[in-house]
Amino acid sequence: xxxxxxxxxxxxxxxxxxxxxxxxxxxxxxxxxxxxxxxxxxxxxxxxxxxxxxxxxxxxxxxxxxxxxxxxxxxxxxxxxxxxxxxxxxxxxxxxxxxxxxxxxxxxxxxxxxxxxxxxxxxxxxxxxxxxxxxxxxxxxxxxxxxxxxxxxxxxxxxxxxxxxxxxxxxxxxxxxxxxxxxxxxxxxxxxxxxxxxxxxxxxxxxxxxxxxxxxxxxxxxxxxxxxxxxxxxxxxxxxxxxxxxxxxxxxxxxxxxxxxxxxxxxxxxxxxxxxxxxxxxxxxxxxxxxxxxxxxxxxxxxxxxxxxxxxxxxxxxxxxxxxxxx
Amino acid sequence: xxxxxxxxxxxxxxxxxxxxxxxxxxxxxxxxxxxxxxxxxxxxxxxxxxxxxxxxxxxxxxxxxxxxxxxxxxxxxxxxxxxxxxxxxxxxxxxxxxxxxxxxxxxxxxxxxxxxxxxxxxxxxxxxxxxxxxxxxxxxxxxxxxxxxxxxxxxxxxxxxxxxxxxxxxxxxxxxxxxxxxxxxxxxxxxxxxxxxxxxxxxxxxxxxxxxxxxxxxxxxxxxxxxxxxxxxxxxxxxxxxxxxxxxxxxxxxxxxxxxxxxxxxxxxxxxxxxxxxxxxxxxxxxxxxxxxxxxxxxxxxxxxxxxxxxxxxx
Numbered sequence: 326x327x328x329x330x331x332x333x334x335x336x337x338x339x340x341x342x343x344x345x346x347x348x349x350x351x352x353x354x355x356x357x358x359x360x361x362x363x364x365x366x367x368x369x370x371x372x373x374x375x376x377x378x379x380x381x382x383x384x385x386x387x388x389x390x391x392x393x394x395x396x397x398x399x400x401x402x403x404x405x406x407x408x409x410x411x412x413x414x415x416x417x418x419x420x421x422x423x424x425x426x427x428x429x430x431x432x433x434x435x436x437x438x439x440x441x442x443x444x445x446x447x448x449x450x451x452x453x454x455x456x457x458x459x460x461x462x463x464x465x466x467x468x469x470x471x472x473x474x475x476x477x478x479x480x481x482x483x484x485x486x487x488x489x490x491x492x493x494x495x496x497x498x499x500x501x502x503x504x505x506x507x508x509x510x511x512x513x514x515x516x517x518x519x520x521x522x523x524x525x526x527x528x529x530x531x532x533x534x535x536x537x538x539x540x541x542x543x544x545x546x547x548x549x550x551x552x553x554x555x556x557x558x559x560x561x562x563x564x565x566x567x568x569x570x571x572x573x574x575x576x577x578x579x580x581x582x583x584x585x586x587x588x589x590x591x592x593x594x595x596x597x598x599x600x601x602x603x604x605x606x607x608x609x610x611x612x613x614x615x616x617x618x619x620x621x622x623x624x625x626x627x628x629x630x631x632x633x634x635x636x637x638x639x640x641x642x643x644x645x646x647x648x649x650x651x652x
Numbered sequence: 653x654x655x656x657x658x659x660x661x662x663x664x665x666x667x668x669x670x671x672x673x674x675x676x677x678x679x680x681x682x683x684x685x686x687x688x689x690x691x692x693x694x695x696x697x698x699x700x701x702x703x704x705x706x707x708x709x710x711x712x713x714x715x716x717x718x719x720x721x722x723x724x725x726x727x728x729x730x731x732x733x734x735x736x737x738x739x740x741x742x743x744x745x746x747x748x749x750x751x752x753x754x755x756x757x758x759x760x761x762x763x764x765x766x767x768x769x770x771x772x773x774x775x776x777x778x779x780x781x782x783x784x785x786x787x788x789x790x791x792x793x794x795x796x797x798x799x800x801x802x803x804x805x806x807x808x809x810x811x812x813x814x815x816x817x818x819x820x821x822x823x824x825x826x827x828x829x830x831x832x833x834x835x836x837x838x839x840x841x842x843x844x845x846x847x848x849x850x851x852x853x854x855x856x857x858x859x860x861x862x863x864x865x866x867x868x869x870x871x872x873x874x875x876x877x878x879x880x881x882x883x884x885x886x887x888x889x890x891x892x893x894x895x896x897x898x899x900x901x902x903x904x905x906x907x908x909x910x911x912x913x914x915x916x917x918x919x920x921x922x923x924x925x926x927x928x929x930x931x932x933x934x935x936x937x938x939x940x941x942x943x944x945x946x947x948x949x950x951x952x953x954x955x956x957x958x959x960x961x962x963x964x965x966x967x
Contacts, residue, residue, distance in 0.1 A: 339793045346802070350809055464691060467944045471936030473886050475893055476908065476929030483917050483925070581796075589800030593890050607801060608894055611808040619808065623801045630796050 332638060336631055343627040347620045348397050351382055352390070362614045366410060374408060381407050381617060401624075407617035411610065417621040420606070425625070428602035431518060432591055435525040442526075443533025444576065448569045450534065451541030463538060466531025474590045478524045478597035485520060492520050495599040521598045525591060536579050540572035547571075574645050581637035584630050592626075692945025698938035702931075706751040713745035717902055727921075734923045738914040746907055747927050753815065753903035754935070757888045761822040762881025768827040769876055773834025774861055778842060788835065794828035803887065807896035814898045818891060822884045829883075830876035837872055841865055871946055878943040882936055889932050904928035 351359045359382035363375065381397075388396070400407075406417035450458040486494045498513045544550065545568050553563045580587075592604030599605055603622055610618040705712060715721065720740040728735045734743035776787035803821045810817050841847060842865075850860045866873070891897055892905025895913075899906055907928040911917075916924040 335789060335792050338789055339796055342793050343797060346797075346805075350805060464941070464944060467940045468937040471882055471886075471940035472933045473889050473893075473929060473936070475890055476925075476932065479908075479912075479917065479925055479929065483922055487917055584796065588798045589890075592798075592800050593894070596894055607804060611804055611896070614808075616808075619805060623798075623805050626798045626801050627796075630798055634796060 336635070339627065339631060343624055344398070344401060347624060348394060351616065359616060362410075362616055365614055374410075374413065377408060378410075378617075406621040406624075409610075409615055409618045411613040411615040411618065417617050420618055421603075421621055421625055424601060424603045424606040427600060428591070428595065428604065429629075431521060431525070431595070431600065431602060432588075434518075435522050435529070435591075436587075438522075439526045439530045440533055440580070443530040444537045444569075444573060446530075447534040447537025448541055448564065448572070451538045451545060451572075452564050452568075454542070459538070463535055466534055470528060470531040472528065474524065474528050475593045475597045477528060478521070478594050481520050481524055482598070493517050495597075496601065517600075521594050521600050524594050524597075528590060529587060533576065533580075536576050537572060540575050541568055544568045544572045570644070574641060577637050577641050577644075581634040584633055588626060588630055689945040691941045695938045695941030695943075695945065698934060699942065702751055702755060702935055702938070705748055706755050709748045709752060713742075713748040715742040715745040717741065717746045717749040728923060734927050735921060737910070737924055738916065738919065738921065739910075743924055743927060746902065747904070747931060750902045750904050750907055750928065751931065753901060754885060754889070754905070754932070757815070757818060757822070757903070758881040758885040758935070758939075761819045761826070761884030761888070762877055764819065764823045765826040765880040765884065766830060766873065766877040768823060769830030769880070770834055770866070770873060772827070773831040774838050774865065776831070777835045777838035778857065778861060778865070787831075791828045791831045791835075794825070795832060797825070799825035799887070800890065803891055804894075804896060807891055814901065818888045818897060819884075821891070822887050826880055826883050826887070830880060833872065833876060834869070837869055838865060841868055875943055875946045878939050878946065882939040882943070885932065885935060885939075904932050 359378075363378060363382075366375070366378075404418060406421075409415050409417045409420045412420045446458060446462065450456070450462055453459060482494060485492045493516060496517060498510060498517055547568075550563060550567050553567045558567075592602075592607060594600070595602045595604030596608050603626065607619065607622050609615075610622060718741065722732065722736045722740045722742060724736060724738050724740040726732055726736040732742050732744065734747065736742055737746070772787050772791060776784045776791070802825055806821050806824070807817060847860060847864055850864050855864075888897070888903070889905035889908070892901070892903060893908045893912065895909055897903070897906055897909070899909060905928075908925065911921075911924040911928070914924075916922065
């Protein structure tokens with residue numbers, strides 16, 4: 326029960342921190358960025374929209390900062406994120422929904438592939454200490470994980486798109502195509518996703534391999550593994566069911582904790598490939614000074630990360646009987 | 653984006669080094685690492701090349717970095733080792749000068765983030781109770797707040813950040829990972845005999861932390877610094893690349909920004925993109941290799957056991 330309370334506290338506080346950062350940052354920054362944005366859009370938006378923006382960013386209002394804060398929280402509770410300026414007059418929520426499926430698909434597929442592949446390789450590397458996988462792969466992937474994601478993406482574009490002409494340069498589908506659920510469109514989408522996915526997997530798999538290998542080395546020296554050997558169980562069964570299953574637990578926790586960083590890499594990769602997901606939209610929002618859209622995207626990414634951590638928590642409890650019994 | 657460091661599962665090695673300043677401890681540890689680990693030596697040599705390049709930039713670079721003196725978009729030649737940019741600048745000279753800002757961001761951002769991480773992690777572990785609880789929750793919150801979006805939001809409100817904005821953003825988003833690693837190790841050290849006896853002698857908390865606790869965590873702190881420095885370099889390069897730095901600064905990140913801005917890959921000067929990125933990658937590799945060495949020293953079980961190949965698999 327205590328664990329659940331602690332996790333709940335963590336989730337609520339993180340969400341609150343993200344919301345409050347959104348509220349406080351534009352008001353705290355020197356030179357009042359929101360006012361600069363308003364000056365930029367003066368005359369381009371109708372008066373009601375301008376007034377809504379003034380209210381949202383606390384300009385020309387006699388409300389105290391606390392009243393503004395309460396109102397801001399109230400709006401969010403009703404999912405009122407305001408109106409996107411660059412996509413005027415579409416509400417921010419709708420604009421975000423255009424980008425979300427692309428990112429979720431890309432992130433989901435690459436995470437599963439890289440987790441499965443990395444865990445298996447790490448497991449084998451630890452099982453065969455001193456073998457090729459063990460002595461070669463860890464240092465190689467330590468170096469690969471230090472490469473700038475976006476540059477690796479640029480290099481992929483250079484070799485596979487510009488030099489070899491194998492794959493498209495970027496974006497999510499062919500130019501001029503309309504989004505529809507037909508086979509030809511899905512095929513386009515997959516072809517366009519190959520390079521970004523490849524980049525993400527290449528840069529994220531090293532972490533899985535390394536942590537899995539290191540955890541596995543620890544579990545392999547446990548008594549229950551020795552016992553399994555003494556019983557003469559099949560080596561594959563010892564590797565997967567005895568050592569591997571236990572080594573995977575800290576891996577999942579570690580993944581949840583580094584998710585914030587993984588998401589950052591994902592968004593940057595999208596920007597390089599002009600992939601029509603959340604990351605690319607984020608940059609566009611910044612470049613067009615569309616602060617309402619930018620705030621909503623920041624909040625949404627945070628919620629997505631929290632959601633993934635919740636899933637990791639549940640998976641962990643499901644895999645580890647010790648966690649279940651302590652609750 | 654953040655390089656994976658396996659230090660979290662480290663078994664703390666406890667060799668009490670009484671009354672030794674943290675600096676001496678670090679130096680001694682660095683010495684051991686270099687004497688025994690080839691990966692660390694390779695990393696250090698690579699890092700040294702970059703530092704020498706940055707320090708002696710005026711001697712090494714053949715032309716001033718910003719001078720738009722030459723024919724634009726030339727391929728590599730003897731006069732221009734890496735060719736010229738679309739603005740007619742010498743790419744090699746830019747590359748050498750740009751190393752200065754990138755290295756500085758790594759050093760200062762990495763140091764500041766490490767200091768904050770140690771401060772929070774040690775305070776949390778040493779004082780325990782409500783302090784521990786509060787600081788741990790704050791650390792966890794900062795750990796999961798998505799770093800890049802937060803950096804973009806701050807940099808966007810700042811209307812293009814210069815050097816110090818970048819450093820601030822990096823510290824805000826980068827300290828929590830280290831703090832999370834420090835806490836458990838400081839916690840396990842706290843109840844060791846040599847710390848208990850120091851408390852019994854009536855030493856002040858700050859004396860115990862500075863002279864008894866920290867010297868025994870030097871390899872972890874070193875690993876955290878290397879990780880944070882690497883994060884700082886990559887994060888700054890990423891922000892500058894997407895145009896959220898000051899485009900008039902000269903660093904590898906802004907070089908990439910201008911190259912992308914001028915569509916260098918499409919217009920036949922790929923070296924403009926390849927060279928600064930390769931430098932970031934090599935610098936990152938150098939730090940990562942050093943870090944890997946530090947990790948293996950701190951946790952001998954992780955070392956590759958090449959000589960034991962003939963043995964049966966497993967322990």
